[in-house]
Amino acid sequence: MSDPALVFEIEIKSSPERIWQAITSPDWTRRYLFDTAVRSEWSRGGKVAWENADGSAAAQGEVLECDPPWRLVTTWTSLWSPDLAHEPPSRVTWEIEERAEKRCLLRVTHDRLERAPKTRTQVGSGWQRIIDGLRTAVEAA
Amino acid sequence: MLAAMDDVFRALADPTRRKLLDVLHAEPGATLAELAEPLDMSRQAVSKHLAVLEGAGLVACRWSGREKHHYLNPVPLVAIQERWISKFAANRARRLLELRRALEEKEDEA
Numbered sequence: 518m519s520d521p522a523l524v525f526e527i528e529i530k531s532s533p534e535r536i537w538q539a540i541t542s543p544d545w546t547r548r549y550l551f552d553t554a555v556r557s558e559w560s561r562g563g564k565v566a567w568e569n570a571d572g573s574a575a576a577q578g579e580v581l582e583c584d585p586p587w588r589l590v591t592t593w594t595s596l597w598s599p600d601l602a603h604e605p606p607s608r609v610t611w612e613i614e615e616r617a618e619k620r621c622l623l624r625v626t627h628d629r630l631e632r633a634p635k636t637r638t639q640v641g642s643g644w645q646r647i648i649d650g651l652r653t654a655v656e657a658a
Numbered sequence: 659m660l661a662a663m664d665d666v667f668r669a670l671a672d673p674t675r676r677k678l679l680d681v682l683h684a685e686p687g688a689t690l691a692e693l694a695e696p697l698d699m700s701r702q703a704v705s706k707h708l709a710v711l712e713g714a715g716l717v718a719c720r721w722s723g724r725e726k727h728h729y730l731n732p733v734p735l736v737a738i739q740e741r742w743i744s745k746f747a748a749n750r751a752r753r754l755l756e757l758r759r760a761l762e763e764k765e766d767e768a
Contacts, residue, residue, distance in 0.1 A: 520687030524718040524729035624718065645736045 537586030549650030
């Protein structure tokens, strides 16, 4: 059976800790995640939001798993259009694997999209830009 | 994993492997059996092609239980685009492709 997940893998020349910081700190996400600042206490069951410059949320979710600097799982609801905000939450998993010293594989999986087809259509190219931007930002640091 | 660009072009040079990517684009998460069937190929043959695609970073895999699911990983293709095509040029190129598609559809109708 087909599963409409989106999976992105990229190799990044950096440490797991630096990549983790890039995913979880607002100063970093502003550089590559559509100018949004991530806000969360990063505790399981807690909230997470990606905030626009005006303080509104572009997306939000709940922290399902947080295992620094290896694995972060949150639910995901896009808020930039009512069509998307009304779809049930999907799930985003960030996994970091250390391949060699200062060389990691980052895998981003956006799944549970079966009942969120509009979200799936809209986020695909966005993730490509985010992930490529994340690598550029981290490797330039 | 993301390999050298040589591996990406080598993987894309084969029509069967491009067809596999087409199937994965349409059917994300397809298993080996699901990929072998529409291509009318043995699982062993498909498996070899998948290994090349995985080695080039074009296919990412996920396990659920004993089932291995395959996904098209677009990141190496984006890297190729970023290398030679600026954002501005990408928009113009896209419009030209849309124009061609529109013209060809007209031709089909005629």
